[in-house]
Structure formats: C-alpha cells, structure tokens
Amino acid sequence: MSAVSLYKQKISSALNCQEDEVFLYWKGRVALYTVLKALGVTKGDEVLLQAFTCVVVPNAIIYTGATPIYVDVKTETFNMGLEGVKTRVSDKTKVVVIQNTFGLSTEVEEIVNYCKTKEIICIEDCTHGFGGMYNEKSNGSIADFSFYSTQWNKPFSTGVGGVLRVNNRDYIESIKQVDKQAVQPSIKETLVLNALITARKYxxxxxxxxxxxxxxxxxxxxxxxxxxxxxxxIEAPKLPEGFLKKSSAVQCKTGVKALVKLPEIIELRKRTAKVFDVFLKENNKCFVSSELHKNHSFLIYPILVKDREVFMKRAEDMGLPLGDWFISPIHPVKEHFEMWQLNTDDFPNANYLSKHILNIPLDKSNSEKYLFFLKENKDQLI
Ligand SMILES: Cc1ncc(COP(=O)(O)O)c(C=O)c1O
Structure with missing residues (x-):
C-alpha cells in the first residue's frame, strides 16, 4: 500500500469518516483554497471569517477573487459567535469559515444551522484541533467541510501538511476536479522538508x-x-506560484508514525490545561471556562498578559518557550492591513486579544515549571 493510501486510511479512522472523504495537501491553507475553488467562489462573493486568525486564511479567500468579511471574536472563547456572524451575513455571502482557535470549538452547531437556512456553505478551520472533540463528536464533523493542519506546532506534525475532510458528500466530485489540478511537491522541497523533520527529531x-x-x-x-x-x-495576498500542492510521501510516512502517539498527547494536553485553569481561576485571572472545554483538548493554553515583550523575555530567561499566536487580527501581519481589506479598528476584541495574548505549550512534561513561572509573574497576568 502506498504511503498516501496508508495515511488516508489512518486519518479517516482517526476522524471517523470515509477514506474517500479525505484529501491531503502540502499545507492546511491549500485545503481551504481547494474547497473555495470547488465551490466556485469568485469575485463578487463574500466569505466570512473571524478577525483573530492567521493571514493565510484571508489569503486563500482573496486568491479566489472573493471578498473576506471579518467578524470580531468573543474574548471568552477566542472565536466568533453566531450573533457576530448574523451581523455580517449579506446576500453575497457564499461561505462562512468557522475557526476552532487553539483547538476550542464553540457555537459551531449554531452557526452551521443558521447558515443552512440561508444556503450558505460552512467550512470548519480545525487547523489547531485534529483529534479534539466538540459536542461529543470529533472536531470538524459538523460543517460541510473542515480542514486540519499538521504543521510543526499542530496536534501532530508532518513538518508542514494539510488535511481536507469533506462531510457534505454532494461536493466530493467537485473537490476531485480541483484536486486533479494540484501539483506534486518538487524533489528539493521534499528533501528540505525531510531534513527539517530529521533535524527536529534528533x-x-x-x-x-x-x-x-x-x-x-x-x-x-x-x-x-x-x-x-x-x-x-505575509507581504501581500497574491497567489504564490504552485500554491495548489499535494502532500508528499515524506509527509504521509511521518504522519502515520505521529498519529500513533496522538491519543497520549491529547490526554497530556487535557491534564496540563486543567492545571493552568485551576491556577488562573484561583487567582482571578482570565481563563477559559472549563464548561467550554469539557471534552476537548487545547493545543496551546491561552493567557493574557499586560506586557507581552516583558513576559516573553522573562520566560525565555528561564528557558520556557511561549507561543505568540496571534499577535495581530491576521497573524503575523503588522501593517498594511488594507491589503487584506481589514480595518483593525472595527474589531476591538481581536485587537485587544492580539495585544495581550501568549500561549503555553501543553505537550511538555515540565508544566510545573510553567506554573512556577506564572506564580512568580502573577503581577503581569490579566
Ligand atoms: C487559524 C489557522 N488557520 C489556518 C492555518 C493554516 O494552516 P497551514 O499552516 O497548515 O497552512 C493556520 C496556521 O497555523 C492557522 O493558525
């Protein structure tokens, strides 16, 4: 069996879907672009997405000629909610992208049900959430489509990589048509990726x-x-040459191995997140209500700090890596937001979060060191 077929088999069993509903790409953003192309999204159409995302999401929308329409997030969930979506939907809205930020899915069912009444297609951006749960189902099983990332810091890693899951089988044929146009990664790309994966491992x-x-x-x-x-x-939303790219055998082989360890890592993430939950709650600091993540796994744990640079420097001095997703409403862009048709002033919550957010890794065995660090620097936590 080829590496691609085996990986598809493993992915579909992990997601509890059919093998022919899974398509594999060089990166997650390519999966999103594939869906938009398969849906015929084009100039004049509007695609809703949240402000507090990665720039590659509006990029994929703009590459099709469509207009990205941003929705502000809720500070408690880091995700947009149904009410926000309703205020931005128009008769030009063709698609809504529902993000599960840091692995947390919220209001997906509500948004999908609302969109059904308007004949709007929904895509779950589960790039942070492979293997997590939402309402007793696997993340990404509710909307018409969902996509996952297997890039370095994601639930499991293939270096870079993307998985598309088609839930609405009416679209399998049109996805196949676009998929046929995808190019193979070059030998140089796969060699470099293989070298990076090996370097990371050893x-x-x-x-x-x-x-x-x-x-x-x-x-x-x-x-x-x-x-x-x-x-x-990151400089401009212009379709890079050879963007529509399939995944390589290197990614598939790496993915098959990485998936074996995923359940254990998810359990570790859940346990570690609870430790931070308890500490932040006890100290009256911002934390994500455990009601919202009863049976899901955070990829990374979000905290809000007064001065991000100071906090990061202190952590670095103690040898504790922290993540900084997302430092802007379209991470990591810092200027010329107009190129992405975004006026950041219109999104106060996304702006606020992106000024104060930091993320603690949850897949390390040294959570007590992070906890000690948080205790020592409590004055900096919001
Ligand atoms: C919210 C979000 N969506 C999409 C992506 C794109 O994933 P990929 O890097 O696999 O293209 C990312 C990347 O981290 C992301 O954070």
Whole structure:
C-alpha cells in the first residue's frame, strides 16, 4: 500500500469518516483554497471569517477573487459567535469559515444551522484541533467541510501538511476536479522538508530550542527552507506560484508514525490545561471556562498578559518557550492591513486579544515549571 493510501486510511479512522472523504495537501491553507475553488467562489462573493486568525486564511479567500468579511471574536472563547456572524451575513455571502482557535470549538452547531437556512456553505478551520472533540463528536464533523493542519506546532506534525475532510458528500466530485489540478511537491522541497523533520527529531530539545528556532525563522524569512509561511504570503495576498500542492510521501510516512502517539498527547494536553485553569481561576485571572472545554483538548493554553515583550523575555530567561499566536487580527501581519481589506479598528476584541495574548505549550512534561513561572509573574497576568 502506498504511503498516501496508508495515511488516508489512518486519518479517516482517526476522524471517523470515509477514506474517500479525505484529501491531503502540502499545507492546511491549500485545503481551504481547494474547497473555495470547488465551490466556485469568485469575485463578487463574500466569505466570512473571524478577525483573530492567521493571514493565510484571508489569503486563500482573496486568491479566489472573493471578498473576506471579518467578524470580531468573543474574548471568552477566542472565536466568533453566531450573533457576530448574523451581523455580517449579506446576500453575497457564499461561505462562512468557522475557526476552532487553539483547538476550542464553540457555537459551531449554531452557526452551521443558521447558515443552512440561508444556503450558505460552512467550512470548519480545525487547523489547531485534529483529534479534539466538540459536542461529543470529533472536531470538524459538523460543517460541510473542515480542514486540519499538521504543521510543526499542530496536534501532530508532518513538518508542514494539510488535511481536507469533506462531510457534505454532494461536493466530493467537485473537490476531485480541483484536486486533479494540484501539483506534486518538487524533489528539493521534499528533501528540505525531510531534513527539517530529521533535524527536529534528533536536534531539538530544551537546550537547543532557542538557537534552532531563531535559525529556522531566519532561514524561513530568507526563503531558504520550507517554512510555515513564505515571506511573500505575509507581504501581500497574491497567489504564490504552485500554491495548489499535494502532500508528499515524506509527509504521509511521518504522519502515520505521529498519529500513533496522538491519543497520549491529547490526554497530556487535557491534564496540563486543567492545571493552568485551576491556577488562573484561583487567582482571578482570565481563563477559559472549563464548561467550554469539557471534552476537548487545547493545543496551546491561552493567557493574557499586560506586557507581552516583558513576559516573553522573562520566560525565555528561564528557558520556557511561549507561543505568540496571534499577535495581530491576521497573524503575523503588522501593517498594511488594507491589503487584506481589514480595518483593525472595527474589531476591538481581536485587537485587544492580539495585544495581550501568549500561549503555553501543553505537550511538555515540565508544566510545573510553567506554573512556577506564572506564580512568580502573577503581577503581569490579566
Ligand atoms: C487559524 C489557522 N488557520 C489556518 C492555518 C493554516 O494552516 P497551514 O499552516 O497548515 O497552512 C493556520 C496556521 O497555523 C492557522 O493558525
């Protein structure tokens, strides 16, 4: 059996769906673009998405010629809610992208049911949430489509990678038509990716973390390695050449191995998240109500801090990596938001969160060190 077929088999059994409902791509953003193309989304159409996302999401929309219409998020959930969606829907709305930020799905059923009444297609952006649950079902099983990312910091990693799941079988044939046009990754791309996956496996540890991460970011900015986002994707929403790309055998083989460990990592994430929940609650700091994540797994744990630079520096000095998703309503863009048709002033919650958010990794065995650090720096927590 080929690496691709085996990986598809494993993915579909993990997601509890049919193998022919799964399509594999070079990155998650390509899966989103594939769906939009298969739906015939084009100039004059509007696609709703939340402000507090990764820039590659509005990019995929703009690549089709459609207009991204942003919806502000709720500060308690980091996701947009049904009420926000209702205020932005128009007769041009063709698609709504529902994000499960940090792995947390909220109001998906409500938004999908509302969209059904308006004949609007829904796509769940589950890039942070493979393997998580929502309302007793696997994340990404409710909307017409969903997509997942298997990039470095995601629930499980294939270096970079994307999975498309088609729930509405009426669209399988049109997805296949677009999928046929996808190119294969080049030999150079797969070799570089393989080298990065190997380097990560053997060289990345707590001691080497900062040096290697800074080196990787530098090489990505210079376009010398396969990065999460190429510099051109962050500079302007212009379709990069060869964007519609399939996944490689390297990714599939890596994915098959990585999936074996996923259930254990999800349990670790759930346990660790509870530790931070309790600490933040006891200290009257912002935390995500456990009601909202009874049976789901955070990918990373969100905290809000007064001064992000100060807090990150203190953590770095203690050798504790923190994530900074999302530093802007369309991470990691910092200027020229108009190119993405976004007026940041219109989205106060997304703006507020992106000024104060930091994320704690949950897949490490040193959560007590993070907890100690939070206790020591309580004055900085919001
Ligand atoms: C919310 C969100 N959507 C989509 C993506 C795109 O995923 P990928 O990097 O696999 O293209 C990301 C990337 O991290 C993301 O954070």
């Amino acid at each position: 060289l990345l540890n707590d001691t080497t973390y900062w040096v290697l991460i800074k080196l990787y970011r530098r090489l990505t900015a210079l376009n010398l390695v396969v990065g999460s986002s190429s510099p051109e994707e």
